[in-house]
Each structure stands twice: as C-alpha cells, then as structure tokens.
Amino acid sequence: MPSELTTVYVVDDDESVRNAKARLLKSVGLRVEVFSSARGFLDHDRADNPGCLLLDVRMPGLSGLDLQQELADSKNDLPIVFMSAHGDIPMSVRAIKAGAVDFLPKPVNDQELLKAVGQAIDRHILLRRKHRELSDIRARLESLTPREREVLMLVVDGLMNKQIASRLSIAQPTVKVHRRHVMEKMGADSITDLVRMVEKSGGSTPKG
C-alpha cells in the first residue's frame, strides 16, 4: 500500500468534476491535491512525494497534453492518468505514446479510475525506488579507488585473481585485498550481486 505521503494531483478546469474525483480518491484514503489548470499545477511548489497526476485532456489555456510535455521536458516522472470524453482517440494515442499510464473515457468508472490511479502510484513508487537504487550504486562506485574500480571491472568480466594480478602487474594477494574492499564498499554479497549492480549503473565500466 502506498505510504501516507502518496498524493494524487487532480487537474481539471471543471470544478464539479475536480471535486468529485477528489472526493472519490479521498474515500479510498488517498491524499488529493486539486488544481483548476495545468499552469496552476506547474506553478505549485510540490513535495517530492510518490503519487500520480489525474489530468483532463481538454482544458482552456495549457491542455493536458501540453502539461504532459512540460513535465517530460523537466524530467518529472510523475505518472499521468488522462481523462477525456469519448472520441478523442488520436489524442489518447498521442498521450499513451508520450508515456501516459492510462487514458480513461468519461464518465469514468470508479473501479477503473482507482485501479489506474493505483497502478500509476505503484509505478511511481517503483520508479522512485529504481532511481534511489541506481543513485546508491553510483555513490558506492564513486567511493572506490581507481585501483579498486579496475579490479571491479575485471572481476565483473569474470577474470580469476591470478589473471587480474598479471593484467594489472600486481601481486595476487594484493588483488585479493582489493577484491575484499570492493565487495565491502559495494555491499555485494556475491560476484553475481556485484555484476547486477554494475549492469544497473550503466551496463559498462565507469570510466576512471
């Protein structure tokens, strides 16, 4: 289940629709913030919480799709659930291609809405977790000395200690010490673990 701070942002120019969606989401225990326009949402000072955006496609001024574009440009990964009237197929295709989680026709079935919102939030949480993991790995990689990083890359490539020693022209026991430090610094339990981390960080050995 989402944490306390998980927030759904409802952006709709129609007040009654906005309030009704908010009430529905609140009734399942979600935290909701409402905005009457896309601009209002963008200008709002948001906390970096997990959540999602419930967005009406048709709005005067900045439309839903415009907002989606702006968020993408600013590398904001808040998932978007679109709502629109029937018949906006070209628009929905565009929205989905641009990364929308879902595109709900109005009037929106509450189960579908809640499911879509839930999925979007889960996805955001997952994304945030992935981001967090990656930055963690990168931070650990940063903490390695250049020699330790060299050793790491050769270990990940599957070389034996003896081969690493000859490649780096250092003594085999010295390789073992570096290897132990790398394992400790990276928090890896096994060579497999270490390989997964390096792949996640970028799939290739970071340049010294």
Added chain:
Amino acid sequence: MSEIKRRGLVSPFRFLAAASASLTLSLSLPSLGVAQSVGTVNVKNVVVVYSHESVLPANVIVDRMLRENMRFAGASRIDVYSEYLDTARFSNAEHLDGSMTYLKEKYSDRSVDLLIAGGLESLDFLLSHRDSLFPDSPLMYSCIESERIATDKSLANLPGVQMRVDPVSTLELAKALQPDAKRLFVISGASNRDHVWKMKAQDRLTAYRREFQIEYLSGLPLEELLQRVRQIPAGAIVLFLLYMQDGDGQYLSSPEVLQQVAERSAAPVYGVYNTFHGNGIVGGHFATFEDLGKETAELGLQILNGADPIEASAFTYAPVNNHLDWRQMQLWGLNQSRLPSGSVVDFRELSAWERYPGRIVAAITIIVFQTAMIVALVVQIRHRRIAERLRLASQQIAQRQRDELARVNRITTIGELSTSIAHEVNQPLSAIVSNAQAAIRLLRQSPTDTEEVAAALHDIANDGNRAAGILNRVRSLARKEQPISEPLELNEEVREVLRLAAPDAENRGVVINQEFDDALPSIIGDRIEIQQVILNLLINAAQAMQDVNPESRYITVRTTHDARFVQLTIEDGGVGLADDQLRRIFDPFFTTRRGGIGMGLSISQSIIESHEGKIWATQNADRGATFHVRFPIPSSDALDLRNV
C-alpha cells in the same frame, strides 16, 4: 408708344409721362367730335300718340322698337316723344279735350316732323284734332286692325302699319293642335273695344257653328268669368279675345285676366292678340308687336326721308304667323308635329343640353372621368386587398418556411456542436458518478463521515441540474414552437449561448473574450432565435480560425448600446473575408468552408430582420472579420406592454 419702343430702355418716369400724354389725347378727340355734331345736327321730332296707357305691354314694346329703330333720318337726329291718351280708363270727352290742349301747349315751341297714331282711339283723336294740333305734320298710324282700314274710306289715303286680329286663323291653329275638340269657348270683356272684338269674332266664327258648340263668355264680372272658366271641360278650345273691362265696370289688364283664366281652365287657351303671347295662351295667329313696331319705325323713317307715304305704306306690313308658346304646348301635351308649317314656337325652354352643351359635355366628361377614376380606384383597392391577402398568406407561408429553416439550422448547429455538447453533458455525469461512488465507499466506512456523504449528495444534485440545464438548452434550440416576442437581456442570451458554444471553441484552441456593457437596455425578441443568431456567429467565428496560427485564435464578444440601438459584435482573428465575400456572405447557400451548406448567416439575417434589426460584416484592419448585429431599443411603452 412706338417711340418708346424704339428707344428701348426708358425710365419709368418717362414711360408714365408718355402714357398720360397719349391718354389725354385719346380722351379729348371724341369730346371734340360731339361738340362739333351738336352745333350742326338737324333734329327731327316724332310724336307718337298711343290710345292707351304707357304700361300696356303692346305700347311698351312698340315704343321700344320705335326708339331703337328711329335714331337718325339721314343726317338728322330723331327725337321720339310718346304721349298716352289712356282712353280705356278715361273715355269721357273732357279728357280728350284736355289732352288736346295739353299737347298743343306742349309742342307749341317745336315743329313736329311726323305724327304716329298708336291705336284706333288715337287715330280717331288725331284725325279729329289734327288741324288744330299739328296742321303741317304728316300723320301715320300703327297697329290698326285691317278690318277698320278696309271699311273706313277716310283712312284709305293714310299711311300706316295694319294689324290683323284673326280669330279664324287662331281657331284653325287650335283645331290643328286639338283635332278632337268639339266645344269652343270665346272670352271677351265688357268695354267697347272688348265688345267690338267679340262682335267681329262672332261674325267670323259663325262658319264654325256646325263644327263646334260655341259659347261666348262676354262682359262677365271677373269673378263670374273665372267661375265659368273652371267649368270648361278638358278637351275644349278656349279663345281669349280681349278683356279691358269686366261686367262690374272694372278696368283690367287683359294679359292679367288671361293669366287667371289660363290658370283655372281645364282646356288650352288661345289668343288673337300678340300681347297675350307668353301670358298663358297656347298660341294664336298674329303679328308680334316687335315686328309691328319695327315696321312702323321703317315706314316713319321713309316718310321722314321724303318717300311717298302711301306708296311706302303699301309695302309695309308686319309678318303674321302662328305663334306658339312651347311651355304651354308641353303643359297640355300638344303635339308639335301637328303645327301648320310656318308656325313659330317661342319661349322654348332650352334644355340644359341646348343651353350649355359645352359645359354639359365638360361636366359629363368630368363625371365620366371621375366615375372611371372611382371605378379604377375601387378596382385597384380591391386588387390591392386581394394582393394584400395573398401577400399575407404568402408571408405566412414564408414565415413558416423561415421558421422551419431556422429550426433545421438550429438542429444542424446542434449537430455541429454535438461533441462539445456531449462533453458538456459528460462533465456533470462524470462528476455525478464519481460522487456517487465516493458516497458508497464513505457509507461503508466506519465511522461514516456523514458530512462528506452529504456534500457528495449535494454535488450530485447540482450536477444533475446542470446536465438537465444543458439538455434543456439543446432541446429548446430544437423546439418547433412559434417564435414569441418578449423582453430579453442580450448579455444573458450571449452568456447562455457561450455555455454551449464556448467549450467547442475552446477545444479548437480559441480564447473567448467577453466585453459586456452592463447598462445594456432590454430588447424585444424571440429568445431562441436570438440565441440561434449568436450561436451561428460564434460557430462561424470559431470555424474561421481553424487554419490560423493558434496564437491568433480569439473571439471577442462585445455588447454596446447608444440612444437607439443595442449592438452585439463578434470579432475573430480568423482568415477574414474578401470584399466579394463580404457582399455575399448573407446570401443563401454561400459558404466559405467545405461541407458548409451556407444557410446559417442567411437564416441569421432573416431572423434579425424579423426583429427589425440589422446584421452586417466588416473586415478587421489587421486580420479576421467582425460581425455586427443591431437591435432597435424598444420604446418603454412597448416594453411595458410586453411585460403585462
């Protein structure tokens, strides 16, 4: 004056002076002539002595004819002196002696060049006293009965104009007119002369004793005479001779007696004496006193000029004819075609036609013309009424067609707005569904947040109303009712329409600016039709911007007013209109966009015109077009009336 003309332009003073000079000259010439003639003229004196009084019609006529026809004899002027013996009223010898003395004294200082005896008594008198009175003056007579001349040898050598009293010819005339008459009444008075005439007539009428039952009403007192006249049967012939005195010795005027007789008689009256003519007789055989007077003057002039009196007299006679009174003939219904030839019909009352042919022709022409005009006008009015009825009928048909077309246009418009309308209906429906689902969840929770549930239900109700409102607007636009007139606030109608049309426009990326005049007066019109026009114009504006840069997609809806008009302008930043498009934009089936049928603006125009308003389009200075709609501000009375 010709001198003035030659000079050309002259001063007014000069002109007046010349005119007055010529006036003086022309006046002085005749007076000079008169003075000359007075000095040299020779005057001839003619004395006419009449037997009777001066007012006797015969004497009046003869005297007038003498004076008119005896003015000059050669170079001599003729002075006519008239004397009246009045012997009928003064028949005693003393009177005649006195008259003689009077005349003798009167004419003692002048010569008498001609003496005329007017009447038998006068002739007797003058013959008796001629030597002592006017011994050297030639004597002639006038109006003496031919019988007297023929029977009296002493008159044979006397010149004069004879007069025939002819009861026989008069009776012949009466017979011709009344061929079935069997009774003859002969009327005469009691004086000597009356008696003489009666005796003469009686003598000559004996020849008719077999033909007629003849009765003589002679010498009767007037009352008795008139009494007897009343008993005269219709179809008889009445012959009036003379009535200078009645049986009571009263002197009378024969024409006056005749008039009374004619009034009372049931049969036509004829007379032998020309002064009766025109006084009630149908007619008679006699010479007119006009002719007698004229002939007397002619003979007198010849004698004055030295002609042989007897010779001249032999050729002098007044024409004797049948004289008839046209009025009496009409009165008695006597047939004019029975008249002997040579009869003279006098007193013919000319018919209006004979008297005023020109005026009557003119009047008839005018009347005919007027009648024709009236008929033409009536026909025209009738045609106009029929045309009016037809026009009204065709107007009603046209109105119905227009209403129907307008309705079709509204439905088409609604169709075009269907996506927008669906969106507008979906919004509250969507809200309702969400609120209801929220309420269900809230109710399942424990503890139940009843306030939140109540708020949800409240919102549901509001949104239900909202959806219903939209559907009502759509439905009313599609309604098929007759247009009605009511006071409308234009701003309200524009807002109402914007609720339907704005979402569509906004979906097209159009920004709608609203500039409303808050002090806008009410107008009178049909709500739906006015909304339709606004809707058409908004959709038009939105569609005009389909292909333009998103930044310039705007519509400004503006209301304004002045003293007489309320005005709505809808300005867009679209592609605008070319000049020929501006001219034809309101034509039916004129469209600038693909798929349009071109009826929207045409219908809008007919709607606005039926509201006595005006709609027109102008090209904006920079880009796009502006549509203007103007409504007259109704008088406060009209508004009050509508509000009742």
